[in-house]
Structures are given as C-alpha cells and as structure tokens.
Amino acid sequence: MLTKIVIARPPFFRNVSDGMRNEYIMTDKHNMGKRWYNATGTPIHMLCSLALVSFGMILYEIVLTRIFSVILSYHYVFAILSLAMLGLGMGGFLLKKWCRTTRGPHLYMVTAVTALVAGIITALTLYLSQAAPVSWGNTVTWVILFLPVIPFLFFGMTIASFFQQAPGQSSVLYGFDIVGGALAALAAVPLLNTVPAPQVAFIVVLVVVFASMILAAVEYFNMKIAIFSLIGLLLGAGGIWLAPPRILPIKNDLNKDINRIIYKDSGDGRIVETRWSAFGQTDLVESDLLPGEKIIYIDGAAGTSMYGYQSLLNDSTKLRDLTTNFGQYFPFYFLQKNQKDSALVIGPGGGRDVLVALFGGVSFITAVEVNPELVQIVKDYEDFNGGLYTQLPNVEIVVDEGRSFLRNTSEKYDLLMLALPVTKSSRSINGYALTENYLFTVEAFGDYLGRLTPEGRIIFVTHGKAELYRLLALTLTAFEERGIPVDQAMNHLYTIARHGMPTLIIQKNPFSPEEMKTRHAALHELGFDDGDYFLPFQEQVSRSLALSHDTASTLTWNMFDQTMVNLSKGTLTLDELVNTASLNIEPVRDDNPFFYNFDKELPSPFRQLYGLIILGIGIVIWVVSVKKPSAHVKTGFIRPFARHTKLKWFLMIFLLLGMGFMMLEIALFQKLTLYLGNPVSSTSVLLFSLLLGVGVGSLGSSRITHRLWIAVVISTGAVFALSLAYNYVLEDLMTSAAIVPFRAGLITGLLGVAMGFPFPLALRMMNKHGLGEFTAAMWGANGLASVAGAITAMIIGIEWGFTEVLFIGGVLYLITGLLFTAIRRQI
Structure with a gap:
C-alpha cells in the first residue's frame, strides 16, 4: 500500500x-x-x-x-x-x-x-x-x-x-x-x-x-x-x-554463411532487404552468380534459398539440380499416387522443400515454419517466387514450431520432409537455449511415426555423416521403443548420398526386397551413390584394390556403408556403434535435446567456464575455512569473514540461492518450451511469469516482521517440493493445447512466488545482526553464483538432462532452508 x-x-x-x-x-x-x-x-x-x-x-x-x-x-x-x-x-x-x-x-x-x-x-x-x-x-x-x-x-x-x-x-x-x-x-x-x-x-x-x-x-x-x-x-x-x-x-x-557471399573477392553479393524481429535479423541476399535465386539468412547464418519460379521452369539445369540431383527428390521416383496425397514440410524456409514436393506430385502440402519474418518475406516476394506461399491452393503455410504443431494436430501424412537446419544462432531471448530444439530427439521420432499413414515415410536431408549417424541412432532407438529390434528396424530405412548431403528415408512399414532392388538400380543410374549409402536386402560387394604408390598394400572398397550392413545383420549393436564412434552420436532425448553436440567431451565454451567454477569453489572453501583472528589475516577480502563468523553462513546462503535460482529457471524454461513451441515468445512469457512471481513473493515477504528464518524455511521447502513435483506431473499438466500458455505461466509464477521470499529475507536478517554494511558484497556474491548456476545448469543438461537440473536446483534451495534451521541460534 x-x-x-x-x-x-x-x-x-x-x-x-x-x-x-x-x-x-x-x-x-x-x-x-x-x-x-x-x-x-x-x-x-x-x-x-x-x-x-x-x-x-x-x-x-x-x-x-x-x-x-x-x-x-x-x-x-x-x-x-x-x-x-x-x-x-x-x-x-x-x-x-x-x-x-x-x-x-x-x-x-x-x-x-x-x-x-x-x-x-x-x-x-x-x-x-x-x-x-x-x-x-x-x-x-x-x-x-x-x-x-x-x-x-x-x-x-x-x-x-x-x-x-x-x-x-x-x-x-x-x-x-x-x-x-x-x-x-x-x-x-x-x-x-x-x-x-x-x-x-x-x-x-x-x-x-x-x-x-x-x-x-x-x-x-x-x-x-x-x-x-x-x-x-x-x-x-x-x-x-x-x-x-x-x-x-x-x-x-567463417561460421557465418552470409560472409561467403557478401565478402567474396568478387564482391557480387548484396543485401536486398533487412528485417528485424525478436527472432533475429533476417536478410534477403542476391548475387549475380545465382540468377533466379535469392537467399534468406537468419542472423547471418541458416541460409535458405528462395527460387524464382518462372526462371526455374525456364532453366533446365537449375530444375535438374532441384530434382534429379537433390537427394530429397529421389523417393518420389517410386511413389504411387495414393502414397503422396499429403506432405508435411517442417522448416520449409524459402520454399525449396515445398517445390520438391510440388514437382514430386504431392496433392496437398502443409509447411510449418517457426520464423514469421521469413514467411512474410516469401509472401511479399510472390511475384518472384510465383506466389509459393500465397497463390497455390494446395500449399498451406503455418507459422509454428514443428514439434509443437505435430503434438497439437490429429492429421496423418503420407510424407514428412525435413532438411536439417544449420542454425548457428541463439534462438531464445535469454540466450540459454542456444540453437537446440525438439525436432531431433527420440521422442520426436516417435511423434513423427505416429503422424504417418500406414504407407507413410520420412525424408531427412543431412549435411554430413555425423548428422546421418545420429539420426540413424535416434531412428533405431525409436523403433526399439516400439518393440522393433535394430536388425529389423534397418529394413524400414535406406540412405543415399549426393554432393556431400546424405539423405535418410524411413518408412513406417518395412520395405520389401523387390522395392530395394528397384531403388538400388536407380540410385546407380541417377548418381545417388556419391558417398556412403545403404539399402536393406542387398548383398554387400567388396573389392581389394592395390595402391598405385605401394603395390604391397591394398585398400578395401565396400559398395555399401559397412557399419549399416553390420547393424542390419545383427553383428553390430547400436550401443557398440555409439561407444566406438569417434564423434558423439548418442541418441538425444527431450530432456537433453543437444542434437548438434558431436563432442565426446564437454563442448566449448563450457569446458573453459567449468574451470572458472572450480576456481570459484576453491575460493569459497578458502574463505569459509579461515579460522585466524582478523588481525592475522593478510588478504583484505577475507578479513571481514574472520571478523564476523556469521558472515560465512550468509555467504553460503547467498551463493546457494544464486545457483539454485538460475538452475531452476533454465531447467523449467527448457522443459516448458517443448509445449509452448516458439522459443522466442515462450521464453518471454515464462520469464515474465517467473519474475512477476518472484516480485510478488518479495513484496509479500515485507509483511513478515518476526521469525524471518521460519518464512525462509517454509519458502525454500516449497521451492523444493514444486521442483520435485514438476518433474513428475509436467506432462500431464500440459496435455490441453488450448490452455498451455496459461498453465505454463501459472507453473512458473507459482514457483517464482516461493523463490521470492528467501533472498530479501536473508538480506534483512543480515541487517538485523549488524551486517548491513555487507549488503552490496552479498548481492555481488549472489550475482556471481547466478553465473555459476547458469553454467552448471547447461553442463548437467548436456551430460545428463534437465530433469536432474530441476531437481538439483530445488535441492540447493532445500539446503538453504536447512542452513537457516541449523544455524538459527548462531545468527
């Protein structure tokens, strides 16, 4: 008041x-x-x-x-x-x-x-x-x-x-x-x-x-x-x-794709238009070397082509590159009319995948794109692209996150098409979600298979062997969870390779030997054997070739990818493949959706940041373990802790609160984003709800004037209870799509109210015990601990999962409450 x-x-x-x-x-x-x-x-x-x-x-x-x-x-x-x-x-x-x-x-x-x-x-x-x-x-x-x-x-x-x-x-x-x-x-x-x-x-x-x-x-x-x-x-x-x-x-x-076209020696690349949104900067680029084509970049990366429709029809070479030279088109050679009634394209970007589906004869196409600015650019340039997103009655464009769309639709599709994006950009507004999404997890593959018709299939275009193998691991794990062992699951898929972009085709029902025989002949004829590929039911052909510079040595040539052949024969298990691979291709799940993390060890920059955390822990141990009288302590910043023993306890309390707050925030946001969809708007809603709840809790704590430690114990216990409960009931709470935003806001706000009590009450307790002069120092300690909490949350999320992060964050709050209980007589 x-x-x-x-x-x-x-x-x-x-x-x-x-x-x-x-x-x-x-x-x-x-x-x-x-x-x-x-x-x-x-x-x-x-x-x-x-x-x-x-x-x-x-x-x-x-x-x-x-x-x-x-x-x-x-x-x-x-x-x-x-x-x-x-x-x-x-x-x-x-x-x-x-x-x-x-x-x-x-x-x-x-x-x-x-x-x-x-x-x-x-x-x-x-x-x-x-x-x-x-x-x-x-x-x-x-x-x-x-x-x-x-x-x-x-x-x-x-x-x-x-x-x-x-x-x-x-x-x-x-x-x-x-x-x-x-x-x-x-x-x-x-x-x-x-x-x-x-x-x-x-x-x-x-x-x-x-x-x-x-x-x-x-x-x-x-x-x-x-x-x-x-x-x-x-x-x-x-x-x-x-x-x-x-x-x-x-x-x-050099990791930014736009640099290759803007800063080339020829200097032919030029930006036609730039648009900003909460999703990032979207640039439309054209080049004299790419007539009839414009490229859309998100944050200077994730380039996607938008083709001039009429010029595409008039240019047989470019049309051939989009069809007979592009792996995504290969399955269409063998589809019957009733096998391509409908297609769902996730992440169509500038429309290349939609064009492939159109040229392939798909009757109706639903394209789901998460970036509204990208969609709007394609719509605004309808005169150039032939009205791909505006004038074709059999193409429907939906602005949504692909996985969220899948979870909220009951439609089934003959084809599901995804070209793996190379985003190289942070999508969430708080920077912590990085580029990871929920499109490429074991649970996502389960959703994909569930949205296919009986004759349906999934077509993935990848950018290299690492992505292909991780997709393979995800696919086989998803089939295993449906009761289909690895060797039999290999009969549901085949791979082709062209221009360093392997394509993985997965069918809901197993292929027949006759189907594979036809495809085998076609891929050799059409040149889709440019790299590692695999087809089930086909005999492996191997040759020993003598080296021209060393006749005593030989090189073994295999027609098919030998690893995939071994998986299909049952002589190699999926676990053995994952453990012996030089890169990290372990299947990822919704709980740790880091598909693009191919490092066997902790990826950069977390390795370096982890070292800083270890250094910080060492400093904290040094500070709280000092027992000398303050007059004998030479280090200036440690002297107050030697003079005021109570300050050590408060230091631990503020460090635990800082770490716990960030761990709970990151873990809960990561989990709820799966249900909310768009990472930009969802993070904004969640951050507002959480901070509003914390503010309400803090203002409410101002009404407490006696026995502050009891309020801290109750609130920290509530935080722990909620973090534990959310790990078990979140899926059930998010079942209704109509009220998901409301429920997500309520969940984060409720947790925020409980989290809003301990910090200000701890500051007031310090002040009551004559330690008010150290308020700024404890505020700083809490801020530093927040950094450590964010780093720790991401490390644990990558290594184990965000369920563990949410639980550990709650435990840190519980320990804070226990500290108040244990030391209330001392303070």
Missing part, C-alpha cells in the same frame, strides 16, 4: 558509517517538503527508479543476445552472457570497495554513469564489429567478447547501491527490482518486433537516464547533474537516430 507522508525533514537513505545502516537519517539540506513513501518508509521515487534500472538492465541483456547472435557465432552468446552476468556480480564487490574508501556514490550519479557507459559500449561494439578490418583477426572478437562486462559492472553497482542504502527494506526493493525485470521480459518481444535491436539498445540508455533524472530531481539537482542528464539524453537519442538498422557478422567469422 502506498501512503503519502508529510514531515518537515523526511529521511533519505545515504551511505553512512558502519552500525547505522538500519537507521533512516537526514544528510541533505535540500530534502525538504513533501515526498511520497510506501508503507514501509521507502521513498517511492527510489522504488520507481530501481524498477526502471532493472527494466533497462534486463532489456539490455535481451538485446545483446540478438546483436551478438548476428555478429558472432552462436556458441559465443552463452559465453558473452556469462561474462556479462559476471560483471553484474562484480559490481556489488566494486561498490563495497568504493564505500570502504569514500562515502560511496550518489544514486543519481552512478545511475547516470551506467546509462552513459551502456551507450558508449554499445556504440563501440557496433563500430568494431562492422568497421574492423579482416587483418585484425581474432583480436576484435576477443575485445567484443569482454566489452559487455563493463556496462553490466555498472548495472550491478547501481542496483547494489539501492540495496546498500536501505538494507532493512530489501523485501520492497527486491520486489520492485524483479517487477521491473518482468516488465522488460514482457516488453522485449513487441519492442524487438518493431525496432531494430541496435536502436533498442539505445532506448535502454534513455530509460536509465530517466531513472537518474528522477533521483536527481528529488535528491539534489545542480548544473553538473543537468549536464550529465543532457549528455545521456543526447547519447540515447543520437544512438537511436544513427544506429545501423542492419548489422553484419564480423568479417573473419
């Missing part, structure tokens, strides 16, 4: 000496007159400014995921966010150091500086990424990787300043802090769908400048503050005006 209080000299929170942090004191002669306060005595302008700063920080984090998804390869996005959050945590420690040497910063000043730093770093990042010459090599990449640490360092210091100045009001402050972040999550998608990400970054500058102006107007406004505010406004407005509506990847990043 908000109350208007009139007093002659209202209190204002300012950094003061130790032992007085819980006192409201008056230190500024200008603070006279009427002010708005909430019922707890916290100035309303302070709460609103904190909410604006938090809004700007979360929005800035989201915008960075979009910007860095374009300028760098996708695997850097998680590392950048981790480093940025590291800066956020370090801001608390920097503030503590500042307050120890001086009176500490004015809130309006540190907020204004944060706005300026965010604007300057954004401008510098955009300049370096777009203007740096190729000769700079990886130097510019490393510079850009670490630049985001700087603004987040100031964001961390700013937010920690609010808590440091009023530790006794942590519940209300934390509530407004979290609610501001929740509003940013809600606003991010519509804002990014309207304004290019670089310009949104400078909108953040204006938001934070506005927060500093509110503080300065109420606290103390002079010429210096006016100049700072004016500079911030000019920087934000100038950035919005001058920020490039289109950005390109760093020139030396």
